Amino acid sequence: MDHFHEQGGILHAENVPLTAIAEEVGTPVYVYSAATFRRHARVFREALAAAGPRVHIAYAIKANPNIAVLRLLADEGYGADVVSAGEMARALAAGIPAAHIVFSGVGKTRDELGRALDAGIGQFNLELEEEGVVLAALAAERGIVAPAVLRVNPDVDAGTHAKISTGRKENKFGVPIDQAPGMFDRLAGLEGLDLRGVAIHIGSQLADLAPLEAAYARVGELVGELRGAGHAITHVDLGGGLGVPYRPDDVLPSPADYGAMVARATAGWDVTLMFEPGRVIAGNAGVLLTSVIWVKPGVTHPYVIVDAAMNDLARPALYDAFHDFVAVKPSGARMTANIAGPVCESGDTFAMGRTIDAVASGDLAVFRTAGAYGATMASTYNSRALVPEVLVDGDRFAVVADRVSAETLIAAERVPEWLKR
Ligand code: PLP
Numbered sequence: 001m002d003h004f005h006e007q008g009g010i011l012h013a014e015n016v017p018l019t020a021i022a023e024e025v026g027t028p029v030y031v032y033s034a035a036t037f038r039r040h041a042r043v044f045r046e047a048l049a050a051a052g053p054r055v056h057i058a059y060a061i062k063a064n065p066n067i068a069v070l071r072l073l074a075d076e077g078y079g080a081d082v083v084s085a086g087e088m089a090r091a092l093a094a095g096i097p098a099a100h101i102v103f104s105g106v107g108k109t110r111d112e113l114g115r116a117l118d119a120g121i122g123q124f125n126l127e128l129e130e131e132g133v134v135l136a137a138l139a140a141e142r143g144i145v146a147p148a149v150l151r152v153n154p155d156v157d158a159g160t161h162a163k164i165s166t167g168r169k170e171n172k173f174g175v176p177i178d179q180a181p182g183m184f185d186r187l188a189g190l191e192g193l194d195l196r197g198v199a200i201h202i203g204s205q206l207a208d209l210a211p212l213e214a215a216y217a218r219v220g221e222l223v224g225e226l227r228g229a230g231h232a233i234t235h236v237d238l239g240g241g242l243g244v245p246y247r248p249d250d251v252l253p254s255p256a257d258y259g260a261m262v263a264r265a266t267a268g269w270d271v272t273l274m275f276e277p278g279r280v281i282a283g284n285a286g287v288l289l290t291s292v293i294w295v296k297p298g299v300t301h302p303y304v305i306v307d308a309a310m311n312d313l314a315r316p317a318l319y320d321a322f323h324d325f326v327a328v329k330p331s332g333a334r335m336t337a338n339i340a341g342p343v344c345e346s347g348d349t350f351a352m353g354r355t356i357d358a359v360a361s362g363d364l365a366v367f368r369t370a371g372a373y374g375a376t377m378a379s380t381y382n383s384r385a386l387v388p389e390v391l392v393d394g395d396r397f398a399v400v401a402d403r404v405s406a407e408t409l410i411a412a413e414r415v416p417e418w419l420k421r
Helices: 018-025 034-051 067-075 085-093 110-119 129-141 177-188 210-228 255-265 279-285 315-319 406-411
Strands: 004-007 010-013 029-033 055-060 079-082 101-103 123-126 146-153 193-199 235-237 272-275 286-296 303-306 325-327 334-340 349-357 364-367 389-393 396-401
Touching: 010 018, 010 029, 018 029, 018 286, 018 364, 018 389, 018 396, 029 034, 029 396, 034 055, 034 067, 034 255, 034 272, 034 279, 034 389, 067 085, 067 389, 067 396, 079 085, 085 101, 085 110, 101 110, 110 129, 123 129, 123 235, 129 146, 129 177, 129 193, 146 177, 146 210, 146 235, 177 193, 177 210, 193 210, 210 255, 279 286, 315 349, 325 349
Parallel strands: 029 389, 055 079, 055 272, 079 101, 101 123, 123 146, 146 193, 193 235, 235 272, 303 334
Antiparallel strands: 004 010, 029 286, 286 303, 286 364, 325 364, 334 349, 389 396
16 A cells, blocks of 8 residues: 545545646655655564564665665664675664664675674675685774674575566575585684574565465474584574555555465574565655656557656666556546657667647656665666656655756866866
């Protein structure tokens, strides 16, 4: 459920008409609903109450790392799952305590590991044995012990888009699950390392809980095996991945369904369960507000050319993702059209032959479910401005990320002396 609704014929974010935001900030612009973020955070937490009292939720900030969003989620008691020093800096800047931050990521540099140790990060999710050796040495040099878990790859097909699947053995993530016991034996004795458990994350936008349950079952077996070998396993990080509805008729497992499955799959584990949800918290909490520039006649259908493009919302070009397109002031009429942005690539197409609200030049519309993996993936391709972000809370709104103009970007570039005239 989200808080983007039509009131008096105009689409609103909570109590703010999107027309007011377009007028003040311009388009394209991402618009987030604080009430929706809060609701998703609470629903997800409540769903996991079924899994027992020792639960730590670290929001995967890659989904939407705006620091206003992070502050909102920190106020909901959420920690952060980060994958770079930049994300760590954001989480800390938003007031998330270092101890509540999990550092994931397949390519943490030695410098990033050192900085995270210095910051007092709560947990490192190791991706390979050598990373554990290096982390242990860096921690020992500092006279501290790094809390860590080993990310395992269960070789389970998450049944999602190949580019967001992470749990097959050919993917770059985690260590093969059958090699984990040997690695535990070798890493457990290292000074500077407290290898206290395992982590898993098999992919994103999962529409079916069965692959997750199968993966968790493998983790349960591994926990038993590791304990049998004398290792103290106190933490298991079950990752993120829960999908969200993108199409009006999508039916996905609810957080409550997920919580019930987790409770079933982890019964008797006696560990602190950790979670890294991203999309399920942020996806439906944001829309990309855009203006129609032209309706251009096409061979089969007209092209609705909007001022948002693949550089602002990359998901359709990257993963053929579907984003519902709705008019801000729908007339009730419908049209079948292609929807594309101004970027000079045929891939800059949001939809082909889709039946949508009828729109004309100058009309406002939104791409829905754009709160996750939207603004964070934006670029300035074609020297387009970096898209701004607005947060709505009740009847107020604020710009929480500026539009970064081409002029600002040009000011950060230099012509070397030898090319100057
Ligand atoms: N944790 C890890 C390690 C990830 O790679 C991701 C994203 O792919 C997430 C959590 C968040 O996934 P999602 O947004 O699907 O919940």
